Amino acid sequence: MLRTLQSFMRIDAEQADLNRARYRALSKQLPLMYGIVTINMIGLSATHATTAPLFLTVIFPIFLFAITVARTTKYIRSRHKVFSDEQIHASLTRTTWLVVPLALAFSIWGISFLPYGTPDQNAQALFFNSVSVIACAFCLMHIRAAAMLVLATVIPVTCIFLFMQNSFAYSNVAINLTLVALVLASILSSSERDFTQMILQKREQREQHLRLQALYEENKRLANTDSLTTLANRRQFLADIDDLVEKSETASNSFVVALLDLDGFKQVNDVFGHPAGDQVLVETAHRLNETFQDQNVLIARLGGDEFGLLFREPGSDEEVKVAARRACMALRKSYQFDEGSANLGATIGMARYPSAADTRSLLFDRADYALYYAKQNAKSEPVFFTVEHERMVFANSALEQALRHADLEAEMSVEFQPVLDLDRGHSRGLEALARWFSPTLGSVRPDIFIKAAENIGMIGRLTEVLFRKAVSEARLWPGDLTLSFNLSAVSLTSVEPLMRLFSIAQKQGFPANRLVFEITESAVMKDFESANVVLNYIRESGAHVAIDDFGTGFSSLAYVHRLPIDTLKVDRSFIRDLLRNEKSSNVLRSILSLCENLEIGCIIEGVETQEQFDLVCELGGRNIQGYYYSKPLSAGDAHMVLQIEFGDDHIESHIRQAV
Ligand code: C2E
Ligand code: CA
Ligand code: CA
Numbered sequence: 001m002l003r004t005l006q007s008f009m010r011i012d013a014e015q016a017d018l019n020r021a022r023y024r025a026l027s028k029q030l031p032l033m034y035g036i037v038t039i040n041m042i043g044l045s046a047t048h049a050t051t052a053p054l055f056l057t058v059i060f061p062i063f064l065f066a067i068t069v070a071r072t073t074k075y076i077r078s079r080h081k082v083f084s085d086e087q088i089h090a091s092l093t094r095t096t097w098l099v100v101p102l103a104l105a106f107s108i109w110g111i112s113f114l115p116y117g118t119p120d121q122n123a124q125a126l127f128f129n130s131v132s133v134i135a136c137a138f139c140l141m142h143i144r145a146a147a148m149l150v151l152a153t154v155i156p157v158t159c160i161f162l163f164m165q166n167s168f169a170y171s172n173v174a175i176n177l178t179l180v181a182l183v184l185a186s187i188l189s190s191s192e193r194d195f196t197q198m199i200l201q202k203r204e205q206r207e208q209h210l211r212l213q214a215l216y217e218e219n220k221r222l223a224n225t226d227s228l229t230t231l232a233n234r235r236q237f238l239a240d241i242d243d244l245v246e247k248s249e250t251a252s253n254s255f256v257v258a259l260l261d262l263d264g265f266k267q268v269n270d271v272f273g274h275p276a277g278d279q280v281l282v283e284t285a286h287r288l289n290e291t292f293q294d295q296n297v298l299i300a301r302l303g304g305d306e307f308g309l310l311f312r313e314p315g316s317d318e319e320v321k322v323a324a325r326r327a328c329m330a331l332r333k334s335y336q337f338d339e340g341s342a343n344l345g346a347t348i349g350m351a352r353y354p355s356a357a358d359t360r361s362l363l364f365d366r367a368d369y370a371l372y373y374a375k376q377n378a379k380s381e382p383v384f385f386t387v388e389h390e391r392m393v394f395a396n397s398a399l400e401q402a403l404r405h406a407d408l409e410a411e412m413s414v415e416f417q418p419v420l421d422l423d424r425g426h427s428r429g430l431e432a433l434a435r436w437f438s439p440t441l442g443s444v445r446p447d448i449f450i451k452a453a454e455n456i457g458m459i460g461r462l463t464e465v466l467f468r469k470a471v472s473e474a475r476l477w478p479g480d481l482t483l484s485f486n487l488s489a490v491s492l493t494s495v496e497p498l499m500r501l502f503s504i505a506q507k508q509g510f511p512a513n514r515l516v517f518e519i520t521e522s523a524v525m526k527d528f529e530s531a532n533v534v535l536n537y538i539r540e541s542g543a544h545v546a547i548d549d550f551g552t553g554f555s556s557l558a559y560v561h562r563l564p565i566d567t568l569k570v571d572r573s574f575i576r577d578l579l580r581n582e583k584s585s586n587v588l589r590s591i592l593s594l595c596e597n598l599e600i601g602c603i604i605e606g607v608e609t610q611e612q613f614d615l616v617c618e619l620g621g622r623n624i625q626g627y628y629y630s631k632p633l634s635a636g637d638a639h640m641v642l643q644i645e646f647g648d649d650h651i652e653s654h655i656r657q658a659v
Pocket of ligand 3: 548571572
């Protein structure tokens, strides 16, 4: 019984929000309740002032009044205070338990007047008890237990007293009061249930809102995060720049946008596979995070192997450069993964707001120009944007424009540079080198216009024009002389471009076995598998494959034996250093012996002087290309040199054959 009562009285501490709502309601309603009780009390005391004892009319009311004032003040004050959940729970429990003694005290006090009053006064006393109890129950309706206790305390006490009077009228009042109390209890009960329901619904709504909010936040986070590296993604990076631009309009702040590009990432992907590539990206993110952990820098992966750094509090240009250099250094450390290891580098281009640009897109473009410049000129040294870079980019676009409108047949030509074969004492073949004389730009270097042609998707057409010109000269050369032709990386993505070249050679009657296609290491590494397919196709068609500029790119001998290669062409940078640097001659020696072991040819490029020539011979080089033997020659000059080398008759007979 006691336990049932206890559980009925218990206020659930878990329902913190419900308790808080109850407390809020009570702090408004209880002062009203005490107000009504006090007024009724004064009224009752006043009407009995002359008939009832002082204890009932003054002393006890003062005592009750003091309690009433104390409770009211407490509730009024509490409206402006912040309470913990525990405090509120304790207060509600206290209020519930206080209800019984207080209700008893009031009702007994009210009834105690009956022996002293006239019938009118008694009616007032009964009225006091009945109305007060109804008012109190209403005011306490948010604590069901308290409301019920008030009814359960006052009504029985009053009714017992009324029945004891043995008066039909009083008994009627008692029955009436009991019925009203029962109805009231049921109404209060259901309204308390509704109240609880409403609060719980509100809580449910709030929780749902919070869940949605969390979901929204999570979605937002995912939408702004790069899933592989967990860095911010491009969207977040751009949004943060926008934020800074917006803030800086009022606060005249400065910040730096830096774009970072990994050098050699694609090769890792191609040679070791995508999982290794992913590991490199994750490790890069980790190293960048470590490098900038103490600085206010947003690090983002913008896509592929491109990263963005947003220096929010950059300091001076030099300070930013120092930080960026640290990042480059961190990324230069060797990357280890299951399949092997690789050394990569990083290039960084930067633009400062607002000196370089004052809009997001311009900042981005200019950091990109600086990156472009850094890639061409200052690898591994971070570069701040200057107008020079923009000029360079625009010059490139002017060049692309001129190339787009060029009359390729008229403006393009081919020069030929002989490759000396020491064992035979004359040229073993000639390399075709593209030349462009533009009516608007003048002579343009081949490495520049070849890259431009790649950029604007013209390389296929250009290659065919150059190849046709080269072959139409080469078919006039003596029998076994080869024609070396440079292929751009784009030509290695599928066999179709090569098929077209072979058909051009065939139409002109030039045998495939006198063709050598030169491909740079970096072109092969751009897409190792496709390049492998194309190189095999070249070999199957009877032509030969040479790796150009060997030693400058990936610098890995690992792939050489995996590819169908006939010749390595050692880059001229080795020859340049040969006399000064012992390491170069060691490298050259080891490349020569590698070629010997693999039974492939080796051409030493860029031999310019007698000394270099002697040294190369000493190291065992047998095939030499460079200014020392011959500069690139016009078709006519090449023809003359071959006449000298092979004797007039020899050449004449070949020309006759070819015609
Ligand atoms: P490459 O294939 O390495 O060609 C050799 C380059 O070195 C040529 O420059 C040649 O003139 C130069 N050279 C030869 N001997 C010496 C020397 O002793 N000293 C020095 N300093 N340089 C020497 P060029 O003609 O300016 O060609 C540059 C690059 O342009 C070529 O490098 C090649 O990558 C590219 N290229 C040229 N023609 C074509 C072409 O028809 N198609 C493609 N895809 N690329 C071409
Ligand atoms: Ca070449
Ligand atoms: Ca070369």
